[in-house]
Amino acid sequence: MPFQTPLILLTGPLGSGKTTLLQHMVQSSALRLALLINEFGEFGIDGKLVKGKNLQIIELEGGCVCCSLIGEFEAALEEIIETAAPEAIVVEATGVAEPDALVFDVSDLIPQVRMDGVITIMDADAMVAFPDLGHTIQIQVKEADLLLLNKSDLVSPNQQQSLQTKLRTLNSNAPIIPTTYCQVDPELLFGLVHHQRVQPQEHSHQLEYQSFSYRPIAPLQRSCFERLVKKLGPEVYRAKGFVPFPDGNYLFNYVNGRWTLESLPEEEAGLLVFIGQDIKSKEAQIMESLRACEISQVAPRPFNHTAS
Numbered sequence: 001m002p003f004q005t006p007l008i009l010l011t012g013p014l015g016s017g018k019t020t021l022l023q024h025m026v027q028s029s030a031l032r033l034a035l036l037i038n039e040f041g042e043f044g045i046d047g048k049l050v051k052g053k054n055l056q057i058i059e060l061e062g063g064c065v066c067c068s069l070i071g072e073f074e075a076a077l078e079e080i081i082e083t084a085a086p087e088a089i090v091v092e093a094t095g096v097a098e099p100d101a102l103v104f105d106v107s108d109l110i111p112q113v114r115m116d117g118v119i120t121i122m123d124a125d126a127m128v129a130f131p132d133l134g135h136t137i138q139i140q141v142k143e144a145d146l147l148l149l150n151k152s153d154l155v156s157p158n159q160q161q162s163l164q165t166k167l168r169t170l171n172s173n174a175p176i177i178p179t180t181y182c183q184v185d186p187e188l189l190f191g192l193v194h195h196q197r198v199q200p201q202e203h204s205h206q207l208e209y210q211s212f213s214y215r216p217i218a219p220l221q222r223s224c225f226e227r228l229v230k231k232l233g234p235e236v237y238r239a240k241g242f243v244p245f246p247d248g249n250y251l252f253n254y255v256n257g258r259w260t261l262e263s264l265p266e267e268e269a270g271l272l273v274f275i276g277q278d279i280k281s282k283e284a285q286i287m288e289s290l291r292a293c294e295i296s297q298v299a300p301r302p303f304n305h306t307a308s
C-alpha cells in the first residue's frame with residue numbers, strides 16, 4: 001500500500017481552544033506539519049497566529065470544509081501533499097463544523113491520506129454556562145477519538161468531574177483529558193486511530209450563527225474600546241482579531257464575555273470579526289461604536305478669519 005499521510009482533525013465549539021492546541025502542536029512536535037485552517041467568518045485570523053519552522057499553512061475561508069468547501073478541501077490536501085510532503089496534516093475545522101461528513105469523505109476520497117484521529121476540544125467554562133449541548137457539539141463529542149476538556153482553570157474540581165461524566169454519556173470510548181491552554185503531552189495527539197462513530201447525515205449549518213467584520217481606518221482609543229467590549233451583549237459569543245492602539249497592535253480574543261488583549265510583536269492590519277447568534281441585529285450599533293473609538297487622523301481645520 002502506498003504511503004498515506006496521517007491527518008488529524010481538530011474540532012470543538014467556537015473559542016474552545018483549537019488554535020491554542022494548534023500552536024502547542026506546532027511548537028512541541030518535531031514532525032514536518034502542514035496545517036489546513038478553516039475559520040467561521042470571512043477573514044482568516046488563526047493562520048496568522050500559528051508560527052513555526054517547516055510549516056505549510058493553507059486557509060480555506062467563506063464556508064465550511066464539512067460541506068460547501070469539501071471540493072476545495074480535497075484539492076488543498078492534494079496540493080499540500082504534492083508540494084510540501086508533510087509527515088502529518090492537521091486540520092482545524094470551524095467551530096460550527098460537523099466532523100462526521102468530513103471524516104467520511106477524507107478516508108474514502110483521498111487515498112494518499114489516512115484519517116488518524118479526531119481531537120475535540122471542549123470549553124469547560126462554556127459547558128457550565130450552557131449545559132444543553134447543541135446538535136453540532138454533540139456530534140463533535142461523539143466523533144472524537146480524544147477529548148480535551150479545556151479551560152479547566154475556569155471551573156471547580158467538582159464541576160470538572162460532572163462535565164467529564166456528561167461527556168462520557170455521549171462518548172464512552174475516547175479518553176478525556178482535562179487541560180489548561182491545551183497543554184497536553186504531544187505524544188498523545190499523534191498516532192491516534194480513528195473509529196467512525198456517527199454515520200454521516202445530511203446536515204444544515206447552525207444558521208443562527210452569523211458574523212461580520214470591521215476594519216479600522218485609524219488607531220482606536222483603548223479606554224473607549226474596552227468600555228465598548230464590556231457592554232457587548234449575549235448576541236456576541238465570539239470575537240477576535242487585531243486592534244491598532246496608539247502604542248501598537250494587539251490581539252483581541254473574546255469568548256462568551258471573557259476577553260483578553262495581548263500586545264503583538266509584529267505589525268498586523270487591523271481587523272476584527274464578531275460571531276454570534278442574531279448578531280446582525282447589533283451590527284450597525286457595534287460598528288458605529290467602534291468607529292466612534294477611532295482617533296481621528298484628520299487634523300482639526302484652522303478657523304479661517306479672512307472674509308472673501
Ligand SMILES: Nc1nc2c(ncn2[C@@H]2O[C@H](COP(=O)(O)OP(=O)(O)OP(=O)(O)O)[C@@H](O)[C@H]2O)c(=O)[nH]1
Binds near residue numbers: 179180182
Ligand atoms: N482561561 C483560559 N483561556 C483559554 C484556555 N485555552 C484557550 N484559552 C483562550 O480562549 C480564547 C480562544 O482560544 P482559541 O484557541 O483561539 O479558540 P478556537 O477554538 O481556535 O476559536 P475559533 O477558531 O474562533 O473557534 C483565547 O483567548 C485563548 O487564549 C484555557 O485553558 N484557559
